[in-house]
Amino acid sequence: MNLNETLKIVPNPNCHKGCNQEKRDEIIENELCNDAVSVIDQLPIRCVGEWSIHKIYMLVQYFGIFSQGMKKKWNGKLNYIEICCGPGRCINRKIGEEFNGTALAIIEHSACHYLGKVLFFDSNEKVVTALNQRIELRGIRNARALLGDYYNDSDICMKIGQEVHPNGLNLVFIDPTDCSVPFQLVKSIKKKLSNTDLIINLASMTDFNRNVGNALLNPEKYSKLINKYNRFLDHAGFFNDIENLELAQQKNFLELRRKFRTTYTENLKRLGYQYFDFTSVNGFYDILFATGHEKGLEFWEKAQKIGYDGQRKLF
Numbered sequence: 001m002n003l004n005e006t007l008k009i010v011p012n013p014n015c016h017k018g019c020n021q022e023k024r025d026e027i028i029e030n031e032l033c034n035d036a037v038s039v040i041d042q043l044p045i046r047c048v049g050e051w052s053i054h055k056i057y058m059l060v061q062y063f064g065i066f067s068q069g070m071k072k073k074w075n076g077k078l079n080y081i082e083i084c085c086g087p088g089r090c091i092n093r094k095i096g097e098e099f100n101g102t103a104l105a106i107i108e109h110s111a112c113h114y115l116g117k118v119l120f121f122d123s124n125e126k127v128v129t130a131l132n133q134r135i136e137l138r139g140i141r142n143a144r145a146l147l148g149d150y151y152n153d154s155d156i157c158m159k160i161g162q163e164v165h166p167n168g169l170n171l172v173f174i175d176p177t178d179c180s181v182p183f184q185l186v187k188s189i190k191k192k193l194s195n196t197d198l199i200i201n202l203a204s205m206t207d208f209n210r211n212v213g214n215a216l217l218n219p220e221k222y223s224k225l226i227n228k229y230n231r232f233l234d235h236a237g238f239f240n241d242i243e244n245l246e247l248a249q250q251k252n253f254l255e256l257r258r259k260f261r262t263t264y265t266e267n268l269k270r271l272g273y274q275y276f277d278f279t280s281v282n283g284f285y286d287i288l289f290a291t292g293h294e295k296g297l298e299f300w301e302k303a304q305k306i307g308y309d310g311q312r313k314l315f
């Protein structure tokens with residue numbers, strides 16, 4: 001894959017480059033830059049760290065293999081759904097280069113026309129409007145962006161039900177910035193669409209790593225945080241577990257993260273998922289892949305073999 005061409009990487013001279021947190025608080029609103037719009041279409045862009053592009057690359061690699069591999073068997077009933085889709089263009093705040101976010105990377109992919117429906121959800125109206133404009137500018141007919149809040153699983157599932165054939169094969173990507181997506185959303189999607197493979201950005205390298213020690217050691221002070229994680233895990237036992245408290249006292253966050261991920265996959269097993277893989281991206285993302293079919297894992301492993309930097313994965 002030629003990354004520059006695939007993700008349409010171009011310099012944006014209006015980016016201040018290297019904004020510190022104070023400057024970002026001043027000019028960034030809901031992750032969108034108020035000072036720079038895309039030089040390609042003059043629509044909003046999302047300010048991101050340099051590591052974001054790796055995640056997009058990873059998704060695109062898998063999407064290509066998945067849709068090519070499944071298009072005949074699921075003719076017209078292959079769908080892609082993304083929760084937390086963003087506006088479609090991102091900007092690397094360090095070097096001022098803009099590039100396709102996950103949503104545009106998917107709809108500009110040559111395999112996108114094999115799909116029946118491509119649905120994007122985000123809770124930010126400005127994001128949804130920008131992405132719909134980008135979809136329209138490209139004349140893409142099978143894709144649309146919709147307002148959807150991951151705290152409201154019934155609204156998202158009702159909208160999915162209006163668009164997507166219940167007996168299709170679906171790839172659902174959930175890409176939040178922290179561990180606040182309730183597990184109830186995953187449950188409800190799986191109930192609505194039984195053939196669903198999942199890619200979830202678990203944010204356990206950032207949100208969880210930063211906060212788990214405090215939450216375990218000072219549960220009263222951090223009760224809101226614990227409630228968030230309990231909703232995410234659909235499990236209240238993690239923060240009452242004496243072994244986890246001991247791990248926090250020993251500052252063994254690596255083991256705590258492993259147990260957190262295991263708790264999540266155990267929940268997914270109860271929904272019928274059988275095959276899993278975790279890929280860490282640059283120390284920032286913990287990407288979980290889950291499928292009920294061996295073939296899905298085969299595709300995922302094939303997609304992960306060549307890393308972003310052209311290096312083969314070592315583990």
Ligand SMILES: C[S@@+](CC[C@H](N)C(=O)[O-])C[C@H]1O[C@@H](n2cnc3c(N)ncnc32)[C@H](O)[C@@H]1O
Pocket residue numbers: 030031056083084085086087088089090100101102103121122123124127148149150151175176177
């Ligand atoms: C990490 S960004 C998505 C980036 C995008 N997938 C990409 O790589 O181009 C997270 C997105 O989640 C959206 N978001 C935040 N809270 C949300 C909620 N409760 N429900 C749905 N979307 C939400 C934000 O507006 C933001 O666009």
